[in-house]
Amino acid sequence: xxxxxxxxxxxxxxxxxxxxxxxxxxxxxxxxxxxxxxxxxxxxxxxxxxxxxxxxxxxxxxxxxxxxxxxxxxxxxxxxxxxxxxxxxxxxxxxxxxxxxxxxxxxxxxxxxxxxxxxxxxxxxxxxxxxxxxxxxxxxxxxxxxxxxxxxxxxxxxxxxxxxxxxxxxxxxxxxxxxxxxxxxxxxxxxxxxxxxxxxxxxxxxxxxxxxxxxxxxxxxxxxxxxxxxxxxxxxxxxxxxxxxxxxxxxxxxxxxxxxxxxxxxxxxxxxxxxxxxxxxxxxxxxxxxxxxxxxxxxxxxxxxxxxxxxxxxxxxxxxxxxxxxxxxxxxxxxxxxxxxxxxxxxxxxxxxxxxxxxxxxxxxxxxxxxxxxxxxxxxxxxxxxxxxxxxxxxxxxxxxxxxxxxxxxxxxxxxxxxxxxxxxxxxxxxxxxxxxxxxxxxxxxxxxxxxxxxxxxxxxxxxxxxxxxxxxxxxxxxxxxxxxxxxxxxxxxxxxxxxxxxxxxxxxxxxxxxxxxxxxxxxxxxxxxxxxxxxxxxxxxxxxxxxxxxxxxxxxxxxxxxxxxxxxxxxxxxxxxxxxxxxxxxxxxxxxxxxxxxxxxxxxxxxxxxxxxxxxxxxxxxxxxxxxxxxxxxxxxxxxxxxxxxxxxxxxxxxxxxxxxxxxxxxxxxxxxxxxxxxxxxxxxxxxxxxxxxxxxxxxxxxxxxxxxxxxxxxxxxxxxxxxxxxxxxxxxxxxxxxxxxxxxxxxxxxxxxxxxxxxx
Numbered sequence: 001x002x003x004x005x006x007x008x009x010x011x012x013x014x015x016x017x018x019x020x021x022x023x024x025x026x027x028x029x030x031x032x033x034x035x036x037x038x039x040x041x042x043x044x045x046x047x048x049x050x051x052x053x054x055x056x057x058x059x060x061x062x063x064x065x066x067x068x069x070x071x072x073x074x075x076x077x078x079x080x081x082x083x084x085x086x087x088x089x090x091x092x093x094x095x096x097x098x099x100x101x102x103x104x105x106x107x108x109x110x111x112x113x114x115x116x117x118x119x120x121x122x123x124x125x126x127x128x129x130x131x132x133x134x135x136x137x138x139x140x141x142x143x144x145x146x147x148x149x150x151x152x153x154x155x156x157x158x159x160x161x162x163x164x165x166x167x168x169x170x171x172x173x174x175x176x177x178x179x180x181x182x183x184x185x186x187x188x189x190x191x192x193x194x195x196x197x198x199x200x201x202x203x204x205x206x207x208x209x210x211x212x213x214x215x216x217x218x219x220x221x222x223x224x225x226x227x228x229x230x231x232x233x234x235x236x237x238x239x240x241x242x243x244x245x246x247x248x249x250x251x252x253x254x255x256x257x258x259x260x261x262x263x264x265x266x267x268x269x270x271x272x273x274x275x276x277x278x279x280x281x282x283x284x285x286x287x288x289x290x291x292x293x294x295x296x297x298x299x300x301x302x303x304x305x306x307x308x309x310x311x312x313x314x315x316x317x318x319x320x321x322x323x324x325x326x327x328x329x330x331x332x333x334x335x336x337x338x339x340x341x342x343x344x345x346x347x348x349x350x351x352x353x354x355x356x357x358x359x360x361x362x363x364x365x366x367x368x369x370x371x372x373x374x375x376x377x378x379x380x381x382x383x384x385x386x387x388x389x390x391x392x393x394x395x396x397x398x399x400x401x402x403x404x405x406x407x408x409x410x411x412x413x414x415x416x417x418x419x420x421x422x423x424x425x426x427x428x429x430x431x432x433x434x435x436x437x438x439x440x441x442x443x444x445x446x447x448x449x450x451x452x453x454x455x456x457x458x459x460x461x462x463x464x465x466x467x468x469x470x471x472x473x474x475x476x477x478x479x480x481x482x483x484x485x486x487x488x489x490x491x492x493x494x495x496x497x498x499x500x501x502x503x504x505x506x507x508x509x510x511x512x513x514x515x516x517x518x519x520x521x522x523x524x525x526x527x528x529x530x531x532x533x534x535x536x537x538x539x540x541x542x543x544x545x546x547x548x549x550x551x552x553x554x555x556x557x558x559x560x561x562x563x564x565x566x567x568x569x570x571x572x573x574x575x576x577x578x579x580x581x582x583x584x585x586x587x588x589x590x591x592x593x594x595x596x597x598x599x600x601x602x603x604x605x606x607x608x609x610x611x612x613x614x615x616x617x618x619x620x621x622x623x624x625x626x627x628x629x630x631x632x633x634x635x636x637x638x639x640x641x642x643x644x645x646x647x648x649x650x651x652x653x654x655x656x657x658x659x660x661x662x663x664x665x666x667x668x669x670x671x672x673x674x675x676x677x678x679x680x681x682x683x684x685x686x687x688x689x690x691x692x693x694x695x696x697x698x699x700x701x702x703x704x705x706x707x708x709x710x711x712x713x714x715x716x717x718x719x720x721x722x723x724x725x726x727x728x729x730x731x732x733x734x735x736x737x738x739x740x741x742x743x744x745x746x747x748x749x750x751x752x753x754x755x756x757x758x759x760x761x762x
Contacts, residue, residue, distance in 0.1 A: 006745070034225050041278035042271060044295035049645030051079035054608065055596045057649045059300065061124045062091075065270060066277045066302035067331070067354070068146040069380070069398045070242050072129070074122070075114075079644060083129070086114040086139065086166070087151065088090070089193065090242050092185050092380055093333075099183045099191050102238070103164040104138050106151050111212050113222035117347060120677065126299055127270025132622040136592040143266035147310060148241040152263045163238065165195055166207065166224030173203045173217035179225050180247045189317050193248035195240035196259075201227035214584040225602035237263065244308055244315040245322055253310060258393050277302055279518040280350040280692075281665070285685025285704060292642040294683075300657035301343060305334035305358055317382040318375075319368035332365070332378045337387040338610050338655030340394045345669040346658045348402050352692045356406040359399055362392060363408050366415035373419040374412070385430040386466055388544055389474030398672035398697040400488065402728050413485050417494075424459035427544060434459035436466070438705045439521070444504040445472045448526055448542055449519035465535070467478045468518045469508055470544035472552045476505040480557040481673050504553050506565070514566045514575050515552045518542040532585050532604065536594040542737070543595035549579045549604035550612050556671045559621045569622040576580050576618060579604045580631070600639050600648030607639045608649020613659045614670045620678045625750030626710055628682035628724070632663055633709045636683065666699050666739070667726065675728035679750070681709045682739065695734030701741050708741040711749050724750040 027505075050059035058078065064071035072088035075097050088098035092659075103115035121132040131140040139154035155161045165172060165179050170190070172181035178196035179260070185191055205216035207224035218224055258266060278295055307329045308314045314330040315322050323330070331354075347688025349357045361612060365383070366373045374392035377384035393416035401408060424431045425440060436457050440446055446468040449455065460466055479501035486494035510517035510525060517534075518526045531548035537542020543551050556561040563572040580603045584591045600607030605615065616635060619627040638650040640660050651657060662668045666682025687699040714721040716736035726737060 015100075033698060040271075040275050041282075042126060042274040042299075044292045045126055045278070045297070045299045046292055046642055047126065048079070048644055049293070049296045049642055050645070050651060052644040054599045054645065054648060054652070055592055056599060056608070056650035059647055063124060063126065063129050063144050063302055064303065065127065065140065065144060065146050065273050065306065067307055068144075069244075069306040069308050070144055070147075070149060070752045071306070072142075072144065073305065074124075074129075074131070075101065080408075081408075082118070083116040084119050084133070087142075087294075089165075089195075090191060091241065092191055095155045098216055099168070099185055100193055101166050101435075102151065103166065104133070104136070104140075105162050106136055106138075106157050106159055108160075108162065108212070109222075109228075111207060111208060111226065112163065113164075113168075113224050121181070121236050124745070125271075126274050128267050136316050141263055142742055143270060144549075145216050145257040145266065145270070146307075147238065147243070148257040148265055150258050150261070150263055151238040151240075153236050153238060155236075158234075159231050161229045161231065161233060161236070162226055163197070163229070163236070164207070164226045166222060169221050171219040172223055172225045174225055175216075178251070179227075180250070182247070186379075187317060189244070189315075189320075191249045192243045192245070192247045193533075194243075194247055194254055195238060195241060196237075196254065196556065197227060197229075198237040199229060199233050200644040201229050203228040204327055208591070215562045218404055227518070232720065243310055243314060245310055249310050249313075256311070262479070274299070280690045281661070282667070282688040282690070283684040283686065285539065285701075286683045287706075289642050290636075290664060290683045290732070293636075293640050293646070293660065294640070294751075297640075297657040297660040297664075300651065301346060301661060303653040304339070305331040305361075305378075306380070307331050313712050314396070316365070316368050317380065319366045321368075322423075325362075327557070328360060329354075329357050331361045331363070331571055333380050334358070335377050335386075335390065335651075335653040335655065336375070336392050336395060337377065338652040339658070340391040340398075340660055341610065341613055341655060342658035342669060343654040344395045345398060345672060348399060348404065349689055349691055352399075352404055356404050357398055359396060359404070359412070360407040362395075363412050363415060366418075367411065370546050371406065371418060372415050373423050373629070376419070380499045383430075385426055388425075388427040388471050390414060390416065390478055391474070392419065392425070393478050393485070396673040397485055398669075400485070401673060401675045403732070409485070410489065413482075413489060416478075416485065417482060420482060422474065423473055425470065425471050426457075426460045427464045427540075428461040429459055429464075431459040436460065440472070440475070440504075442524070443507070445507040445519060447521040448450060450520050450526070450700075451528075464542050464544075467535075467542065467544040468538055469516045469542050469548070469551055470554075472590040473516065473551060476502055476555070477557050479504070486671055502557060503561075505558075506561075509565050511565070514571070515548045516554075517548070533591065533594055538595060538597055546606055546609050546611050547595065547604060549582070550598075550606055550615070552579070553615050553618060554611055556614060557673065559618065559671075563622055569624075572622045573619060573624050576615070576622075576627075580616075597650065602635065602638070606649070606658075607635055608647075610652070610655050613656075614668070617668050617670050617678050617680060620750060623751055625679070625724045626745035626747055628678075629710050630745070632680040634685070636663055666701070666737075676725050677728070677731065679711070679714070679724040679726065679737075679739075679740075681711070689731075691732060691734070693732060695732065697731045697734055698736040700736060701739045704739075704741045707743040710745045712746045713749065714739050722749060723752045 047061035060073040075085040086101035086103040089100035117133045118135045123130040137156040141152040167183040170183035182190045205226040206218040208218040241250040309325045309329040375383040377386040448468040483498035521705035566572045598606045616631040651680040664683045667677040689697045717739045
């Protein structure tokens with residue numbers, strides 16, 4: 001028995017040897033594994049994400065530098081388009097083909113103004129484009145700067161080489177050194193080009209009226225200039241500049257940015273610029289898919305608006321004049337109906353100086369226009385006056401309440417006031433206010449047509465109709481914004497007037513259904529309204545693009561009152577639950593045939609359209625924060641993915657992408673104009689927002705994984721937090737939001753309110 005207690009020396013040595021060999025094996029094996037390559041921020045961007053839409057317009061794989069007006073994407077019908085329709089020079093307006101088209105080719109037979117290409121090996125980054133025109137055997141490399149770009153064209157066949165520049169409607173000419181000219185774009189505005197080849201062409205021909213002839217200029221529809229090069233010039237660099245001022249400015253833009261710069265150097269410069277922009281927010285942890293979705297969404301937030309200042313001057317389509325920008329860049333091309341919710345608030349955090357310049361630009365646009373009205377959809381070619389409401393007022397108020405002031409608040413207020421009181425409230429209408437507007441001011445709602453009643457008011461767009469509920473709710477929000485601006489400016493009578501109008505949404509609330517319901521001119525609810533498919537097509541009779549379920553929560557400025565209207569917290573959250581759970585009630589074919597904008601469905605909720613963005617966060621306001629945490633993570637996983645169909649709807653100018661950026665970080669600005677953020681459920685263990693004031697705000701989530709999406713406890717800058725809100729001043733001053741996550745809901749967390757919201761609405 002004594003011998004059994006003694007250790008076997010040989011066995012002990014053997015065990016130690018086995019342990020050593022196992023350790024060495026693990027060490028050698030781990031060293032032999034392929035190491036994950038460290039990526040720069042821009043390497044996570046996938047420009048193809050969302051290029052195949054579910055129903056609406058898809059995203060576009062845009063090549064551009066942040067907020068620059070020279071943007072291009074491949075000329076094709078859609079992502080699955082089998083042919084490239086020439087090569088792009090500049091895309092002026094979203095969803096349109098390039099202004100000017102470049103077409104290289106090998107031999108002259110019949111020359112069309114735009115040559116269609118079979119293509120292969122396409123690769124797109126935010127700053128470069130590569131493609132092989134396989135039948136022509138031409139390699140294309142492209143790199144972009146802010147107002148100019150470079151095409152490197154490599155001919156592989158041999159023989160004579162040709163490059164055609166064409167315009168849909170304009171003029172082009174050869175001056176012995178370069179092609180220059182213009183194209184007429186929307187509203188009779190012009191975009192100018194100056195394009196210079198690296199080598200002198202042997203011959204110049206002009207394409208005009210469908211005929212190719214000797215000549216050095218061409219004008220009109222589908223006009224073009226053809227450059228013929230010696231067969232020894234197998235690789236040709238083409239540099240060009242773009243301007244909205246004139247040809248000379250286009251030349252100066254080219255010289256300043258790309259003349260003498262090699263292709264590889266231009267690619268490097270663009271890559272560095274993008275890394276700096278995307279690096280303003282650093283995320284780590286989570287999974288690769290979420291990082292790709294995050295940085296792709298952040299990249300799309302830099303596509304609009306664009307700076308059109310050119311060496312201290314800019315062309316304004318609002319008065320058709322060239323102005324000195326007085327040292328402040330002029331921005332346009334912003335779809336404010338979409339972007340006021342999250343896109344502008346995001347920019348306030350990471351580049352507040354740019355946001356101030358953007359808002360200053362909008363004030364200038366109003367001053368340069370025939371009427372002093374805040375723009376609605378300011379584009380490169382003028383204001384579209386699209387959609388409903390005038391939410392430019394929200395961008396002004398939100399910025400001011402968050403400490404931005406480098407713009408004229410008084411003039412901005414006058415312009416916002418004019419856009420609400422003097423312009424018609426009718427959707428997609430630029431006409432002055434009419435009798436419907438007078439009715440709204442007297443009765444507090446837009447009346448809807450009765451069954452069989454014909455429209456007689458000329459200010460109503462016959463295609464869009466009145467959209468009475470949407471317009472009433474949207475204008476109520478705009479009037480609340482105006483009331484808050486009037487308070488800041490100490491305009492007491494204006495404040496009282498607009499504060500009353502801010503409650504007009506109450507006039508259409510139906511207490512029986514807990515939905516907003518259209519009324520006729522006599523104040524009666526219209527009978528037989530189908531809440532799921534109202535006023536078809538596209539719900540444009542009573543609502544707009546979305547149905548009654550979505551708009552039943554469109555009272556961002558007074559959520560406590562909306563909760564009271566619906567019967568309190570339990571009734572409110574039950575209504576939210578019901579919306580997410582209620583089936584379409586018909587086949588998808590029938591639903592989407594009439595409601596193509598109402599995409600990304602979860603029940604009656606539409607993730608693919610902007611009025612829905614804030615809805616998942618509303619559980620926070622009614623004491624069920626855990627449902628916001630569950631819902632927001634579910635929606636992000638369901639509808640936003642790193643693939644061709646990874647966006648659920650119509651991404652208009654950064655609005656939807658900014659929702660994704662905020663939501664993946666774990667916070668969201670539900671009400672522009674109230675300087676706070678509500679808390680959701682972050683997708684990353686660490687988020688660092690490098691604020692434009694030099695501070696850094698951090699969001700740390702411990703124990704985070706796919707299942708651990710529920711907040712167990714929270715601290716803000718070292719203090720316990722049992723409220724699902726943080727204030728803007730807490731964020732902008734730097735600090736840390738620390739969240740402890742788990743896989744079971746803590747239903748007691750988030751029950752407190754950090755301030756008296758009801759009091760703030762008065």
